[in-house]
Amino acid sequence: MEEASKGSLSWDKLPYKLETWIVDALKSIGYKNLTPVQAAVIPLFSMNKDVVVEAVTGSGKTLSFAIPVLEKVVKLQESLKKGHMIGMVISPTRELANQINNVFQELLKFYPEDLVPIKTQLLVGSLSSVREDLSDFLKNKPQIIVGTPGRILDFLSSNSVKTSNLEVLVLDEADKLLDIGFEKDVINITKQLPRQRRTGLFSATISAAGNVIFKTGMTNPVKIVVRNNQQSKSIVPTSLGLSHLILKPEMKIKALVDILSKYHFKKAIVYFSTCTAVTYFYAMLKSLLKEDILDIMSPGGLAFFSLHGKLPTKPRLKTLENFTNSVEKAILLTTDVAARGLDIPEVELVIQMEPPTDPEVFLHRSGRTGRADNVGRAIVMLNEGREEDYIDFMKVKNVEIDELSYRYENSKDTKFDEVLRDWILQDRARHDLAVRAYVSFVRYYSKHSAKSIFRLQSLDYVGIAKMYGLLRLPRMPEIRNVDKLAHGGWLCENFDMDNFKYLDDQKEKSRLKELEELKSKKEINNKKELRELKELQKKKNLSWSDKTDQKENKATRKEKLKRKREAIKKQIELNSNENESSSDEEAAIDWKDIVKSNKRSKKNNAIQGNFDDL
Numbered sequence: 092m093e094e095a096s097k098g099s100l101s102w103d104k105l106p107y108k109l110e111t112w113i114v115d116a117l118k119s120i121g122y123k124n125l126t127p128v129q130a131a132v133i134p135l136f137s138m139n140k141d142v143v144v145e146a147v148t149g150s151g152k153t154l155s156f157a158i159p160v161l162e163k164v165v166k167l168q169e170s171l172k173k174g175h176m177i178g179m180v181i182s183p184t185r186e187l188a189n190q191i192n193n194v195f196q197e198l199l200k201f202y203p204e205d206l207v208p209i210k211t212q213l214l215v216g217s218l219s220s221v222r223e224d225l226s227d228f229l230k231n232k233p234q235i236i237v238g239t240p241g242r243i244l245d246f247l248s249s250n251s252v253k254t255s256n257l258e259v260l261v262l263d264e265a266d267k268l269l270d271i272g273f274e275k276d277v278i279n280i281t282k283q284l285p286r287q288r289r290t291g292l293f294s295a296t297i298s299a300a301g302n303v304i305f306k307t308g309m310t311n312p313v314k315i316v317v318r319n320n321q322q323s324k325s326i327v328p329t330s331l332g333l334s335h336l337i338l339k340p341e342m343k344i345k346a347l348v349d350i351l352s353k354y355h356f357k358k359a360i361v362y363f364s365t366c367t368a369v370t371y372f373y374a375m376l377k378s379l380l381k382e383d384i385l386d387i388m389s390p391g392g393l394a395f396f397s398l399h400g401k402l403p404t405k406p407r408l409k410t411l412e413n414f415t416n417s418v419e420k421a422i423l424l425t426t427d428v429a430a431r432g433l434d435i436p437e438v439e440l441v442i443q444m445e446p447p448t449d450p451e452v453f454l455h456r457s458g459r460t461g462r463a464d465n466v467g468r469a470i471v472m473l474n475e476g477r478e479e480d481y482i483d484f485m486k487v488k489n490v491e492i493d494e495l496s497y498r499y500e501n502s503k504d505t506k507f508d509e510v511l512r513d514w515i516l517q518d519r520a521r522h523d524l525a526v527r528a529y530v531s532f533v534r535y536y537s538k539h540s541a542k543s544i545f546r547l548q549s550l551d552y553v554g555i556a557k558m559y560g561l562l563r564l565p566r567m568p569e570i571r572n573v574d575k576l577a578h579g580g581w582l583c584e585n586f587d588m589d590n591f592k593y594l595d596d597q598k599e600k601s602r603l604k605e606l607e608e609l610k611s612k613k614e615i616n617n618k619k620e621l622r623e624l625k626e627l628q629k630k631k632n633l634s635w636s637d638k639t640d641q642k643e644n645k646a647t648r649k650e651k652l653k654r655k656r657e658a659i660k661k662q663i664e665l666n667s668n669e670n671e672s673s674s675d676e677e678a679a680i681d682w683k684d685i686v687k688s689n690k691r692s693k694k695n696n697a698i699q700g701n702f703d704d705l
């Protein structure tokens with residue numbers, strides 16, 4: 092691999108002449124010069140070089156592959172039969188694929204109408220069926236395909252799709268595409284493409300892909316690394332300020348609301364760990380907006396948006412469009428589905444409620460702001476205790492995260508807790524969701540790759556439960572021991588769960604029914620238990636009385652024996668008196684012998700008696 096030098100120059104100064112309509116498009120969009128990564132990549136990738144490109148977020152990598160792909164199509168399409176694709180761009184998310192497709196469309200608006208039209212097709216899951224995709228493909232005959240790995244692979248399995256003339260393949264966010272989740276699909280796609288093609292891999296963190304990149308079938312690729320400046324090792328754009336905030340978990344939502352109130356921004360993105368957390372906090376923040384607790388109201392209004400991978404594609408794309416076009420101050424709550432590649436103008440603030448499980452993603456999330464030389468701030472919240480080490484951990488990776496100059500001081504602090512508790516108590520479904528979000532967070536936490544920092548054993552389970560507004564810690568293996576500590580897991584006093592209602596009538600009815608069933612089951616069980624207990628007691632009593640009988644027998648026997656002994660004693664005394672020889676030795680005659688002799692005499696008397704009776 093060779094290193095290419097970077098530079099910045101005007102479109103007309105490239106070592107070869109760009110298509111005039113492309114230059115027109117760029118100038119009309121307002122891009123006077125190439126960005127450094129474009130200056131380094133376009134000449135090489137347009138000519139016959141495979142490239143591996145690592146350049147900071149928001150540095151213009153999309154155009155650095157979109158222009159060469161378009162140029163290839165222009166050059167080849169006259170000589171090709173219709174229905175043969177020439178370029179393919181793969182992206183890890185549907186949103187990003189859609190965005191890349193839009194970049195092509197923007198440029199193609201300037202494509203001369205009198206030439207054979209250049210078309211693109213978006214291939215992402217759940218937007219349309221594979222069959223519909225195929226019929227669109229056969230009807231429109233696009234030369235460029237942009238999509239996500241799974242759908243592209245399904246699409247390629249049809250015999251009607253011809254790839255034999257494919258000239259150029261791009262993997263955007265290549266490290267993600269070559270990561271475990273996608274690697275198999277991506278490699279399978281590359282196997283169906285001609286070997287004699289150009290391949291370009293692009294990402295802000297390409298080094299993370301390691302040696303897997305060679306599986307993509309590149310030949311002697313050029314590695315292009317674009318840093319902020321030649322001296323700096325930093326892989327963070329200079330226009331992007333990174334800050335951290337160390338706090339107790341229960342303070343996180345309060346701090347979030349406070350920061351959103353105090354900071355000036357047009358658009359902000361807030362990252363949560365899981366889809367459930369996004370759903371839950373979106374509902375919470377939206378309702379807090381109605382209370383006098385969020386001071387973030389801007390004159391033009393305020394809008395919250397939620398986006399995560401469990402939503403269907405159409406609403407996902409719509410949400411993103413609405414957020415992008417929002418004229419109100421807008422806040423997008425999301426997961427890592429929106430971490431990479433998304434280019435939304437006016438995002439001036441990014442907040443990560445916790446660091447991502449993969450350190451590379453930290454840069455991608457942060458990089459949704461501070462793009463293309465626009466100033467932006469990205470804040471990451473860290474839990475007090477062990478997570479402070481994350482700052483040094485990232486420093487080793489050439490990512491400096493400063494301390495945020497911010498102190499939580501909010502006169503509405505107590506009101507916040509009350510409002511939050513009231514909001515949860517209004518509907519049991521909210522608490523259910525909070526519990527699910529909490530559980531999924533704990534699972535998420537266990538997946539951190541930096542295990543020495545993010546240890547489940549050191550997690551403040553109670554603090555996090557408070558952050559989620561839980562009334563009681565859920566029963567889960569991870570928190571077995573904490574459960575014992577926190578008064579049976581309760582985080583509030585004297586709460587009657589049986590009277591905690593669902594707002595939804597139907598749900599509440601079925602809850603009450605279940606509760607009744609449970610109660611009567613319990614009653615039956617209690618009765619059964621009582622019966623069993625009585626029976627057991629009876630058995631115990633029985634054996635107890637048996638024992639008493641035995642005891643009694645023993646006592647009577649003892650008593651009888653005692654009486655016998657006394658009788659014998661008397662007899663001995665009597666005998667000695669009769670014989671007029673009284674000595675201790677005689678008195679000490681073994682009573683057993685006396686008993687025996689007595690018995691014998693009694694026997695003899697009886698025999699006698701019997702004889703007398705005859």
Ligand SMILES: Nc1ncnc2c1ncn2[C@@H]1O[C@H](COP(=O)(O)OP(=O)(O)OP(=O)(O)O)[C@@H](O)[C@H]1O
Nearest residue numbers: 122124125126148149150151152153295432434463
């Ligand atoms: N030559 C240029 N002049 C000015 N702005 C440009 C130029 N090229 C691209 N941009 C703008 O830069 C922004 C970022 O571009 P792009 O999305 O391609 O970045 P990226 O490097 O792919 O970032 P990421 O790593 O986050 O995916 C976009 O808003 C784009 O419009």
